Amino acid sequence: MPVRGLQSTIQVGNTSANLPAASGDVYRRSMHGYTQDKDAYLKRLRRVEGQVRGLQRMVEEDTYCIDVLTQISAATRALQAVAVGLLEDHLGHCVTQAIEQGGPEAQAKVKEAAEAVSRLVRS
Amino acid sequence: MPVRGLQSTIQVGNTSANLPAASGDVYRRSMHGYTQDKDAYLKRLRRVEGQVRGLQRMVEEDTYCIDVLTQISAATRALQAVAVGLLEDHLGHCVTQAIEQGGPEAQAKVKEAAEAVSRLVRS
Amino acid sequence: MPVRGLQSTIQVGNTSANLPAASGDVYRRSMHGYTQDKDAYLKRLRRVEGQVRGLQRMVEEDTYCIDVLTQISAATRALQAVAVGLLEDHLGHCVTQAIEQGGPEAQAKVKEAAEAVSRLVRS
Amino acid sequence: MPVRGLQSTIQVGNTSANLPAASGDVYRRSMHGYTQDKDAYLKRLRRVEGQVRGLQRMVEEDTYCIDVLTQISAATRALQAVAVGLLEDHLGHCVTQAIEQGGPEAQAKVKEAAEAVSRLVRS
Numbered sequence: 001m002p003v004r005g006l007q008s009t010i011q012v013g014n015t016s017a018n019l020p021a022a023s024g025d026v027y028r029r030s031m032h033g034y035t036q037d038k039d040a041y042l043k044r045l046r047r048v049e050g051q052v053r054g055l056q057r058m059v060e061e062d063t064y065c066i067d068v069l070t071q072i073s074a075a076t077r078a079l080q081a082v083a084v085g086l087l088e089d090h091l092g093h094c095v096t097q098a099i100e101q102g103g104p105e106a107q108a109k110v111k112e113a114a115e116a117v118s119r120l121v122r123s
Numbered sequence: 124m125p126v127r128g129l130q131s132t133i134q135v136g137n138t139s140a141n142l143p144a145a146s147g148d149v150y151r152r153s154m155h156g157y158t159q160d161k162d163a164y165l166k167r168l169r170r171v172e173g174q175v176r177g178l179q180r181m182v183e184e185d186t187y188c189i190d191v192l193t194q195i196s197a198a199t200r201a202l203q204a205v206a207v208g209l210l211e212d213h214l215g216h217c218v219t220q221a222i223e224q225g226g227p228e229a230q231a232k233v234k235e236a237a238e239a240v241s242r243l244v245r246s
Numbered sequence: 247m248p249v250r251g252l253q254s255t256i257q258v259g260n261t262s263a264n265l266p267a268a269s270g271d272v273y274r275r276s277m278h279g280y281t282q283d284k285d286a287y288l289k290r291l292r293r294v295e296g297q298v299r300g301l302q303r304m305v306e307e308d309t310y311c312i313d314v315l316t317q318i319s320a321a322t323r324a325l326q327a328v329a330v331g332l333l334e335d336h337l338g339h340c341v342t343q344a345i346e347q348g349g350p351e352a353q354a355k356v357k358e359a360a361e362a363v364s365r366l367v368r369s
Numbered sequence: 370m371p372v373r374g375l376q377s378t379i380q381v382g383n384t385s386a387n388l389p390a391a392s393g394d395v396y397r398r399s400m401h402g403y404t405q406d407k408d409a410y411l412k413r414l415r416r417v418e419g420q421v422r423g424l425q426r427m428v429e430e431d432t433y434c435i436d437v438l439t440q441i442s443a444a445t446r447a448l449q450a451v452a453v454g455l456l457e458d459h460l461g462h463c464v465t466q467a468i469e470q471g472g473p474e475a476q477a478k479v480k481e482a483a484e485a486v487s488r489l490v491r492s
Contacts, residue, residue: 034182045182052202055168059164060165065156066213072202072205073243074246080199084490090192091482111461113457123199206367211357218345219352223345237333244329244367245326287428291421295421298421301451302411311455312481315452315455316485319491329438329442332438333438362439365439369449
């Protein structure tokens with residue numbers, strides 16, 4: 001796990017960080033905000049998958065167009081809600097860490113998050 | 124009304140009802156604009172299903188949050204594109220038929236379509 | 247064609263063209279679904295203009311960023327609601343007329359409306 | 370300037386900080402990410418105001434519905450782009466500061482930003 005090396009180095013002596021001392025578990029929690037809620041996200045995504053399969057059934061059964069559209073709106077909203085949740089976790093973990101470590105990386109993370117928001121808003 | 128082609132056949136003998144006396148197949152073809160493109164819609168929805176399953180894999184494999192968000196934006200856009208396609212077919216078939224038949228049903232269909240657009244825009 | 251009411255007056259002497267020979271005013275009323283609600287739309291757009299000016303004041307007065315964002319969301323929603331209203335009127339008038347007149351123009355109008363929806367959904 | 374006290378303490382020895390030494394001007398710049406780009410934001414918002422006034426003119430002059438819708442999409446996109454810019458500045462300043470200071474306030478700021486994104490995505 002060489003990529004973690006750098007980060008655990010960075011954490012050393014970082015007294016103000018709200019991150020526990022390094023460990024395999026820590027790495028994930030620190031790199032991926034959503035990892036601790038992974039099961040919840042998987043559950044939500046499986047529900048979206050079920051909605052999309054439901055859409056296929058609706059089309060197969062010639063369901064009235066407007067009802068299909070209503071279901072597409074519901075699936076879209078569910079996907080967007082997952083995205084907002086992931087973004088919040090991302091800000092609270094990955095971006096927070098980068099800011100705690102300071103430097104140009106922090107600014108890059110903020111820019112990257114804003115670009116992700118821009119894509120979400122436009123999709 | 125030669126331009127209406129097949130539909131003028133449907134209208135024959137059907138002065139007020141917006142459902143032809145004809146076979147179930149005709150009814151469906153006339154009521155659901157997307158029926159003739161059913162395979163194409165199913166293919167697109169299966170692709171979206173694949174994208175949502177891909178999202179689950181990404182979460183399971185602790186993919187970087189921003190990459191997950193990018194993929195969610197792509198799946199959302201694909202879903203919305205299906206919705207716009209369905210809406211166009213709906214306008215071109217169900218709503219067109221209702222308008223050709225005239226009466227309050229036409230206005231109701233237009234209102235219903237606008238409400239579906241409102242839901243899409245907000246989702 | 248009693249359901250067309252006022253519009254059947256417009257159609258008099260205008261059997262094929264989708265532009266009546268009548269006065270400019272009549273032409274406009276028939277081509278633009280929103281014309282009868284013009285004052286209501288202008289009022290709503292002036293309110294949006296007020297919201298956007300309010301945004302400028304907020305920025306000038308260094309209002310807290312999140313409050314500015316909340317106000318931008320409100321203005322965006324107001325704009326989108328105007329768009330959905332205009333689209334409904336467009337479907338109920340321009341598109342309805344094209345469908346009543348039949349021919350390739352009807353299909354073109356439906357396609358054009360769907361493209362406008364696509365732009366709204368993505369904006 | 371008691372509220373700034375803590376912050377200037379934190380900045381001490383923080384050579385990479387992108388915050389200047391304290392002054393009245395600093396407070397605002399530090400609290401409102403957009404302040405340094407205030408003129409640029411005002412210019413963009415005045416352009417949106419111009420677009421909304423243009424929409425009123427279009428409605429007054431009975432411009433074709435679809436062209437009005439296209440212009441609404443453009444104004445909406447311009448507003449959303451301002452929002453994404455403000456959000457980026459907010460993350461890079463207000464949220465960054467809260468994270469640098471640590472504690473529950475940082476988490477609250479992240480949550481607040483995510484809620485703002487949620488409103489933007491849904492509007």
